[in-house]
Amino acid sequence: MDNCVIEVEHLTKRFGDFTAVDDITFSVRKGEIFGFLGANGAGKTTAMRMLTGLSFPTSGRGQVAGFDIRTQSEMIKKHIGYMSQKFALYGDLTVKDNMELFAGIYGVSRREAGKRIGELLERLSLAGERNTMVRELPQGWKQKLAFSVSIIHRPGIVFLDEPTGGVDPAARRQFWELIYEAVDEGITAFVTTHYMDEAEYCNRISMMVDGRIEALDSPSALKKEYGVSSVAEIFDILARGAKRTE
Amino acid sequence: MDSIVIHNLRKSYGKGRLPAVDLAGEYRIGKGEMFGIIGPDGAGKTTLFRMLATLVSPESGKAEIEGLDIVKDYRKIRTILGYMPDRFSLYPDLSVKENLEFFASVFGQSIDRNSSLIENIYCRLRPFENRMAGKLSGGMKQKLALCCSLIHSPSVLFLDEPTTGVDPSSRRELWENLAHLKANGMTIVVSTAYMDEADRCDRVAMMKEGKFLAVDSPRAIVSKFDRKLISVRSDEMFRLLNDLRSMDVVEKCYTFGDSHHMVLKPDARTDAGGIASVLEQDFGHRNVSVSEISATLEDCYMNLEDK
Numbered sequence: 001m002d003n004c005v006i007e008v009e010h011l012t013k014r015f016g017d018f019t020a021v022d023d024i025t026f027s028v029r030k031g032e033i034f035g036f037l038g039a040n041g042a043g044k045t046t047a048m049r050m051l052t053g054l055s056f057p058t059s060g061r062g063q064v065a066g067f068d069i070r071t072q073s074e075m076i077k078k079h080i081g082y083m084s085q086k087f088a089l090y091g092d093l094t095v096k097d098n099m100e101l102f103a104g105i106y107g108v109s110r111r112e113a114g115k116r117i118g119e120l121l122e123r124l125s126l127a128g129e130r131n132t133m134v135r136e137l138p139q140g141w142k143q144k145l146a147f148s149v150s151i152i153h154r155p156g157i158v159f160l161d162e163p164t165g166g167v168d169p170a171a172r173r174q175f176w177e178l179i180y181e182a183v184d185e186g187i188t189a190f191v192t193t194h195y196m197d198e199a200e201y202c203n204r205i206s207m208m209v210d211g212r213i214e215a216l217d218s219p220s221a222l223k224k225e226y227g228v229s230s231v232a233e234i235f236d237i238l239a240r241g242a243k244r245t246e
Numbered sequence: 247m248d249s250i251v252i253h254n255l256r257k258s259y260g261k262g263r264l265p266a267v268d269l270a271g272e273y274r275i276g277k278g279e280m281f282g283i284i285g286p287d288g289a290g291k292t293t294l295f296r297m298l299a300t301l302v303s304p305e306s307g308k309a310e311i312e313g314l315d316i317v318k319d320y321r322k323i324r325t326i327l328g329y330m331p332d333r334f335s336l337y338p339d340l341s342v343k344e345n346l347e348f349f350a351s352v353f354g355q356s357i358d359r360n361s362s363l364i365e366n367i368y369c370r371l372r373p374f375e376n377r378m379a380g381k382l383s384g385g386m387k388q389k390l391a392l393c394c395s396l397i398h399s400p401s402v403l404f405l406d407e408p409t410t411g412v413d414p415s416s417r418r419e420l421w422e423n424l425a426h427l428k429a430n431g432m433t434i435v436v437s438t439a440y441m442d443e444a445d446r447c448d449r450v451a452m453m454k455e456g457k458f459l460a461v462d463s464p465r466a467i468v469s470k471f472d473r474k475l476i477s478v479r480s481d482e483m484f485r486l487l488n489d490l491r492s493m494d495v496v497e498k499c500y501t502f503g504d505s506h507h508m509v510l511k512p513d514a515r516t517d518a519g520g521i522a523s524v525l526e527q528d529f530g531h532r533n534v535s536v537s538e539i540s541a542t543l544e545d546c547y548m549n550l551e552d553k
Contacts, residue, residue: 166410168286236415
């Protein structure tokens with residue numbers, strides 16, 4: 001389908017006799033914010049590693065950003081963005097160095113990179129800080145920078161792996177507004193989070209339990225289906241049924 | 247009785263920098279109290295924990311834990327204090343059981359003697375006893391770290407963002423465990439980025455730039471919120487956010503789960519009904535739902551810096 005950025009069928013990953021991801025089938029539409037939820041150990045990380053071309057599925061098939069996850073993983077890596085809270089930028093490189101480094105890694109041509117970096121510095125009001133070491137920046141700026149750098153090659157989709165873990169309520173909201181802006185410009189966002197209020201910001205969410213996707217729909221449709229008033233309650237209902245203890 | 251007394255405590259890293267912690271005056275935390283610290287990154291929470299845990303010395307001022315001075319009596323403090331740092335600090339290449347045995351031996355204890363205190367938590371780890379700690383999932387690492395920090399039956403427990411990266415169910419489990427420890431008389435100081443967790447504390451300190459801006463019970467903090475707060479929804483949430491911000495009666499507007507919360511200016515002469523009709527008529531929003539609500543702790547946090 002043309003309007004899907006991710007489309008996978010029966011995706012499965014086994015490690016020995018342990019099935020980390022168990023036959024998942026789903027798609028992510030172009031331009032949506034897709035929340036990928038689940039308890040620790042439910043299989044989210046393994047699934048995400050397959051979607052980003054870092055891990056080869058045991059069985060099943062699918063496409064990400066128009067490339068086959070079994071045969072074109074290198075192409076996938078070039079055409080997606082990725083950011084996590086744990087690792088985002090090199091603290092002992094300057095703002096501009098970080099931008100240049102990631103533009104280079106993502107294969108943006110030197111001339112184009114120069115142009116985009118200039119625009120980005122302007123847009124993030126970081127022009128005066130271009131030669132500042134990233135570790136010296138306030139957390140909020142670091143986050144903005146990390147996110148902008150992860151989409152410097154203008155990918156169709158960006159994977160955000162717990163981008164707001166351990167972040168205070170004010171900074172978390174600022175970060176989500178960045179996501180909204182990027183999506184407004186046509187990027188698709190695939191997000192994992194443990195904050196259930198953030199799940200409400202997504203167009204659609206999936207809930208993973210024991211390697212399977214147990215629920216997938218818009219937050220409001222799911223709340224109606226489960227007869228509850230918040231995504232947190234759905235999480236509790238589904239997590240209670242989990243057999244796997246991490 | 248006081249368990250922790252802080253007096254003009256201050257710590258800076260390097261000249262010309264703002265102090266990481268700069269607590270002027272006196273703060274007391276009672277025995278058996280659950281005391282929460284919330285604040286943005288860089289507020290000084292971790293530095294405060296490290297000072298109170300005798301890992302870095304204060305630049306000036308002093309503090310006492312159970313009557314012991316954090317500088318002079320640091321050795322004694324370490325025997326009565328449990329500290330779970332904000333990053334994984336166990337031995338990844340030792341098994342779950344070996345980590346526990348190691349920490350027990352450091353404190354000259356056997357695991358059996360303290361099993362009642364940690365049994366509730368350790369029972370979930372037992373099936374993985376022989377797994378390397380580095381191979382555990384995030385939630386399991388957290389449980390093991392908590393067990394290790396409780397191995398010597400401390401009377402005071404420090405937890406620096408214990409639930410970062412932990413899923414909602416495991417978070418609740420952790421807080422049930424903490425309630426159990428508190429019921430046993432333990433003093434607990436915990437920092438968190440989750441306001442629902444701060445809500446569970448007896449008192450909460452809102453920390454920023456090294457200072458406590460407010461210290462009070464969650465209920466008292468919430469009751470002091472004196473502005474009109476309104477919750478709004480429509481079919482187009484992102485556009486709604488910007489539209490609300492453009493209204494001149496609005497002082498501040500932020501996302502709040504499935505709705506937006508907006509704080510009205512003190513002199514604003516409008517109400518929920520008035521805002522609903524503006525949104526429908528002037529901005530063309532559909533399925534608008536507007537209601538006046540009372541503030542939560544998270545609302546207070548969001549409006550803190552403006553005061």
